[in-house]
Amino acid sequence: MSTTDPVPQRGEPVVELAGITKRFPGVVANSDVNLTVRAGEVHALCGENGAGKSTLMKILYGMQQPDEGTITINGEQVRLRNPQDAIRAGIGMVHQHFMLADNLTVRENVLLGAENLHGIGKAASRRIAELEERTGLRADQNLLVERLGVADRQRVEIVKVLYRGARIIILDEPTAVLVPQEVDALFETVRDMQEQGFTFLFISHKLDEVRAIADTVTVIRRGATVGTADPKRISSRELAEMMVGSELPSPETRESTVTERDVLRVRDLKLAAEDSERAVLDDISFTVHAGEILGIAGVEGNGQTELVETIMGMRKATSGAIELVTEDGDRNLTRLGTLARREAGIGYIAEDRTRHGLLLNQPLWVNRVLGYQTRRPVAKGPLIDRAGAREDTSRIVEQFDVRTPGIEVLAGALSGGNQQKLVVGRELSGAPVLLIASHPTRGVDVGAQALIWEQIRTARADGLAVLLISADLDELIGLSDTIRVMLRGRLVAEADPRTVTPQELGSAMTGASTDGTGEGDGS
Amino acid sequence: MTNTVIESPSPVTGPPGGEPARRRIPGWARGLLWAVAAIAVLATASYATGMDVLTSSNTANTALRLALPILLAGLGGLWAERSGVINIGLEGMLILGTWGAAWGAYFGGSVWTGLAAAILFGGLGGLLHAVATVTFGVNHIVSGVAINLLGLGVTKYLASLIFEPISGNPRQSPVVPKYDTYSATFLSDWLGDIEAMQRVFISDAAGLIRGLITQVTPLAVLALLLVPVSYLILWRTRFGLRLRSCGENPVAAESLGVNVYLHKYVALAISGGLAGMGGASLVLLPGGADYLENQTNGRGFIGLAAMIFGNWRPGGLLGGAALFGYADGLQLSGGGEAVISLLYGVVILLIVLVVLQLFRKQWLSALLAAAGAGVLYYIYWSNDALPRDLIPYTPHFVTLIVLAVSAQKLRPPRAIGRRYRRGEGD
Amino acid sequence: MKSWRTALLPPLLAIIFALLLSSIALLISGADPLLAYGTMLSQLTEGSIAVDTVNLATVYYLAGLAVAIGFQMNLFNIGVEGQYRFAAIIAAIAGGALQLPPVLHTFVIILVAALAGAAYAAIPAILKVTRGVSEVISTIMLNAIAGGIIAFLVNPDQFGVQTGNNVSTREIPESGWVPGIPFGNAGTLFGFVFIAALVGYAYWFMLNRTRFGFELKASGESTTAASAGGVNAKKMVLAAMLLSGAVAGLVALPELLGRDYSYGITSTQQYGFTGIAVALLGRNHPAGIAFGALLWAYLDKSAVSLEAISVPKEIATIIQGTIVLSVVVAYEIVKRADIAAEQRRVGRALAGNGRKPASVRDGGAL
Amino acid sequence: KDSGSNDNASGSEGGNAGECVTAEAPPAPPAAASSESAAGADVDASKLKVGLAYDVGGRGDASFNDAAAAGVDRAVEQMGVADTTESTASATEDEASKQQRLSQMANEGFNPIIAVGFAYAEALKAVAPKFPDTQFAIVDDNSVEAENVTPLVFAEEEGSFLAGVAAVYKSENCHIGFVGGVDTPLIHKFEAGFLQGAKAASDKVKIENDYLTPAGDISGFQDPGKGNVVASAQVDKGADVLYHAAGASGKGVFEAAKSGNAKAIGVDSDQYNQKTLASVKDVIITSMIKRVDVAVFDYIAAVAKDDVSTLPERFNLEVDGVGYSTSGGMIDDIVPQLEGYKQQIVDGAITVSDKPEN
């Protein structure tokens, strides 16, 4: 193996963080945090958005310097001035947001910064191949990373860490974008490696996952350690209460509000990939009724993004029809641009709020205008109604509990959850007849999550039709009235949210099962 | 209901829209293919119009010379932009290089001291760009504009301070040593014979190659070698990998212990040095000027264009520089008639494109290309000389036409032009 | 919001820094910096320098605005140079050929210039949206080509007139001029100053008050977010480029309609490149650009006086380069301080609100 | 390594000089004393303060700016001019800067003020009326109509005519070339005279004729690299005597001539003796000289005598405002023929056009 250091005995503390304090301008991200991680364990960290988990881990990984406190690795007090120091100390980190260069190959991404270990030639290739084997990565080393799906990217990240000979591995929200099966596979790998003596620090907002994999869990609230517990002896609900000091919400819908009135009709929709005949979307037909939430399940990269963007007019359908039924009657949207579709009454919560939802360098009230620049109360004819926009933004801030010092603050200065609340508030303000919600609560903490679910549900009760795309199967099952499963650009199965389990849904999403969840697909 | 748990579900290996990885021809082979295609088109045009100058050794020789500063500036751009820093200050660094070359060659007494001083001066310009953009996070374009101004102002100032007492002219240096030229005589004679045989294609190719191996200067050889060398360093060494990673995702690079600032600094110093070398190629080549105010005349910008043309790759930028140099050389030495026959070559190119697009069922662009071909053919057919005021701009026209014809799949480094600060990544 | 300190401190610091640096250069060359600066300053009150400075600044202002419009949309329109020269020759030819009543004549010339500028900008715009050709390359090429077109058009065989050894377009009749404001010995202020100010106001209004300006800015900041918000990026590229070209088309008009009345081979070039520096100096803000244009013009003008006291006038270029660089560095430093202050403010405000842990009841979940 | 220069264009096949010449040269006049302007011999100019406004390039450009400077220098030396000032235009300055330069000098009491280059024409039109008591002169332009403005223009075409004749006499291949810097009317005069002279001497001479850049792009005067390429191409086509009117780009022309075993003719001043051209002087057989220095000197003398009307309307061959140099002795053998043509032009038997045919 690559590490020649004596492997510490199981159960001995390998990482001891004592009295760590980190202040950012205006925020104390960590205050007097103490954390002890023992060799060979999976140690979970839990906490709300912005609780300071990532910051703490970055400190351990040498990317941030603590203002106070000490770090002890394998019994030796160390100063980690940069990631290089941490790597040398045997620490590796898989970041919350992928740290991959898309335009470089898998091999290059792995080698980067660790060229001294095995050179950059054959020996390195062999070692990478070995690690790919171990982590289940089945991509050619010379493939550009941009061609990989999320699960494989995750694996590349882990290969990167292993390649550097890390014995202590930090996984910051590694499961946020994975489906249950992928999560299981990841956990399998983690357990295997745990057997071999690796130590893990694991961060997740999904408490059942924490309970499934972790040996110990430490909860952080507002930058300070609340306590450490044994996850096997504590329920998710108790854990959540430790985190937020309150009950754990669940996205359940009960009484159905589905009506007979069609709102969105999509027929035989087809979308060809750029420069090729291959269909990214094939033969998609469905209808969303007023008061209905139609959930689309699918592994990321199977065409959900494209479906949403085609309905929004950001991509041009190759064939098929999209119709919206409003009070003024049927409107064929197929030939309209995005703005016209929005004006026709579609609200759109994009899957990536920073790329598609917000102008990060503009104040909140300017963001209120985006997508509504032709409509009252934010516009008057060809002019922008600044007073109207400000006023309505204040309303959203109030109504949706956006935590911000004011509406002149730049959108980029809000935390992710608050950004999302602003987007949801905006998209529900135009009195939409249809809401397209892509991953509406991704990366959002439990409190904000509950609020967003509640708002969607309220609007649904008023007759709003919702097309919901989510990777969070609990959310999908809890909110939807109907679920359709998308695989390789087709709608392959239908499931009843009242009876289906996440595991079954996961099987259908990966094409592994043709039974149980309704009509099968032909592949 | 069954709970099927799949061991390793990774059904999708690429985002939709990404094509199933097409088999790719290696870069060098594609370059060769392009070169052969280009010679074929030129040979046909030369044969059809009876203009030997299209493929004469003299044209090739001239093209090489005119392409040198552009090539070197382009390489400078490549190094900077691969590390994530936009460099429109190339012009200023080129100017600094011209002054340095003359100064070094005059006071050092040798072309090599001149070259060294040019690299040094250009490199200083690059470092200034690094201080501004990397350390102070200044907008890259602002800094580039400032460096262009400073390059001009400082060299003018230094020239009047140092050169004027010797040359009696604040805008010109005294006479400085020039590079000797070398020819591969045997090969060149043999190729000369083939060229004289007037066989289609073979003679044309011989002529072009012969032009590249006669009266070559060490500086030209060095510059050409720098293309593969740049490739090897940037794509085949650990330093290059780290440097490129700074241009693609500096935060990721940082997270792996790469010193992003240092790599950007080094990249910019090299960038400036290369641009400085480009300046030296205006001063130290036989037949060139000594230091002369304003002699760079926008070549830094053309170099930048050549680099974008070449899609941020050394081979591509060599192609861009060669295209520009060739068209310029042709127009200068062959005049209007030669340009007219080049037009014929462009028409052939467009016809090929029409066929290709018809084959791909891209009706609209086929139609456009056909219309373009028609118009150009009409111009060719109805004129024997173009308006002479426009002829000097042949290389600019050619570059535009080639860009418009070739589908643009440009792939700039992902993080180019972005501000990066240590420890600010998420 | 922004204090005067934030707006004015950086340029002041930068100017001081640039002066210090230039002083070193001056001392090396054996000149007296104080005398040099004194001469530059005292020039302001002499002859027509003050008026000339404003006149030249008008030209730079328009060029700066043209560049800034492109920057708003993340387009790097290096092509202002070619666009203004192309527009100038077309407008001069049209203006010289037409016979119209006074105000109308002027108006038509301005219109022609704007259209010609936009037309020349349309080439890179169309190449960009249909073929993906980088506007940086295409405008570099078109700048050069504009020179050829002008040489061709101004040729006496086409539309030019030869006077002495100069060739230029036919003189525009007086009905097409924009009358200036005479200050006696202090020169004549271009009437176009007011038109330029109007254009500056229109730019500000368009950007900050109209839907179009909103879409432009949004698209410039984030193409993806804008397109999700219903803004067609390609259309905005076209619009921004055409608008930028149209304003570029006006660049030569203050001189053409206020002083020269014809455009020829000795007409000044490079205003487009100066425009880039001025736009950057003014941070794309109409008032900032005005400040940058005035400063730039002043440095250009006072450089002429330096030779009289045998100081190399390259010093002015060095000052200009140093100012551009140090202004942005100073802005950067002040901005960082401001962001930190802002964060502290946000932090305090949140702390004041009592950043209570999220509670399910807050969201009103079932 | 290439030995010094290629020897492919060796002159052996060209036969002896003169084969190309088809026209009989007019008889040379009896040698007259060179009229090196004696105007200033006894003039006292100690009351004059002379201002000199250069065009782009300024003092030291080894071209017309430099020649003007030489004229003033001689005036200082011989006539005791009290004070001088000078200022140079920059390539990108606006019209107002030129006016400013002239006004500034006038305000400071300089009189006369000499504007070097036709680029000052417009500025002078605006400034001259404001300073009626100041005398102005402008080189290379006669379009300014004002009482106090004296045009100093030259018959470049006449001097170039003789250059054309010399080229034909010295060509072994009966093939010569002209390289113009920028395609402007001023340079057309050089071209026109050269072409006419060559054709007058031979009806079978082949002439290459190229410009480096079109009007408005002054880089043609500053790009020896381009000059070299164009001239090399001309040499390659067989031209063996090249005449340039390309400012600093001319250096590239000389180098092309040198490496192609051809000869070259300089322009404006005696380029054989120019420091920056020392390495190529052996190919410069003669230069077409434009006596800007003489014109400037004579002008200052005339102002000192308070009578500018004595100045010639045009500085032509007759007043030795243009001419040719013989430094290096390479055209000593054809001086009689050249003098013969010169006499014909002076006498009016030959009129030289200032516009190229076609």
Ligand SMILES: Nc1ncnc2c1ncn2[C@@H]1O[C@H](COP(=O)(O)OP(=O)(O)OP(=O)(O)O)[C@@H](O)[C@H]1O
């Ligand atoms: N670079 C930084 N500059 C300033 N403040 C920061 C920075 N990074 C983090 N913070 C602050 O530190 C707090 C903790 O952030 P951190 O990313 O550690 O939260 P987290 O617990 O990982 O949240 P999440 O669950 O959303 O990932 C944030 O709320 C933020 O205010």
Ligand SMILES: Nc1ncnc2c1ncn2[C@@H]1O[C@H](COP(=O)(O)OP(=O)(O)OP(=O)(O)O)[C@@H](O)[C@H]1O
């Ligand atoms: N690079 C940074 N520079 C300045 N401030 C930052 C930076 N990164 C984070 N912050 C601060 O952190 C806060 C947001 O933190 P963070 O991104 O961790 O939020 P979050 O709630 O964890 O959202 P998410 O879970 O979606 O990442 C903001 O208040 C912002 O001011």
Ligand SMILES: [Mg+2]
């Ligand atoms: Mg976070």
Ligand SMILES: [Mg+2]
């Ligand atoms: Mg985090």
